[in-house]
Amino acid sequence: MEIQDKQKKVIFLDRDGTIIKDGSAFWEEPHFVDHAKEGIGMLYTLGYEIVIVTNQCHIAKGHSTFEHFNSVNKWITDSLLPHGINFLAFYVCPHHPEGNIPELTKVCDCRKPLPGMLLQAAKEHNIDLKESIMIGDSYSDVIAGLRAGCTSVLLTDKFGQEPKWHKDAEFWTAPDLKAAALIAGLPNRENIDKN
Ligand SMILES: [Mg+2]
Ligand SMILES: [Zn+2]
Numbered sequence: 001m002e003i004q005d006k007q008k009k010v011i012f013l014d015r016d017g018t019i020i021k022d023g024s025a026f027w028e029e030p031h032f033v034d035h036a037k038e039g040i041g042m043l044y045t046l047g048y049e050i051v052i053v054t055n056q057c058h059i060a061k062g063h064s065t066f067e068h069f070n071s072v073n074k075w076i077t078d079s080l081l082p083h084g085i086n087f088l089a090f091y092v093c094p095h096h097p098e099g100n101i102p103e104l105t106k107v108c109d110c111r112k113p114l115p116g117m118l119l120q121a122a123k124e125h126n127i128d129l130k131e132s133i134m135i136g137d138s139y140s141d142v143i144a145g146l147r148a149g150c151t152s153v154l155l156t157d158k159f160g161q162e163p164k165w166h167k168d169a170e171f172w173t174a175p176d177l178k179a180a181a182l183i184a185g186l187p188n189r190e191n192i193d194k195n
Pocket of ligand 1: 017137138
């Protein structure tokens with residue numbers, strides 16, 4: 001009998017504005033978004049692996065470097081390891097159609113809202129996209145998630161403190177990662193009456 005590895009369910013997380021505060025990648029030391037650490041801990045406890053998918057067009061524009069990008073990732077990883085949290089993988093889109101670094105200046109298929117990073121992760125890590133969730137603070141995150149076949153959650157406090165399903169747009173909103181983790185923990189999330 002052929003034994004197949006069980007497919008993983010993951011949380012795809014945007015980085016800037018979702019885990020660390022926007023702009024903080026450029027500060028001396030990054031800062032976590034409120035409730036991000038607790039939220040990631042809750043998601044991890046629910047049995048999800050965590051994959052970071054991040055657009056970093058600053059690299060194409062020459063305003064930042066891969067070295068700096070990696071140093072911020074290391075800061076995040078080092079901050080969460082003591083809590084028993086270890087990310088499965090980081091994926092980055094360093095491209096932009098109007099960049100300054102020639103080899104990174106192009107129309108690519110990894111820049112969110114395109115789902116390239118999620119699809120690549122799925123292939124490389126045997127991920128069940130239907131069971132996975134994309135969480136981010138931009139519409140481009142939500143759209144990338146939906147295009148990949150994932151449940152999507154937009155982090156915004158515009159709709160109050162409770163997670164909310166938006167039927168017409170087919171995605172969830174939640175004020176922060178802790179609230180988003182409640183969505184991930186819903187049994188039969190896909191079957192509940194989402195009215
Ligand atoms: Mg963001
Ligand atoms: Zn790209």
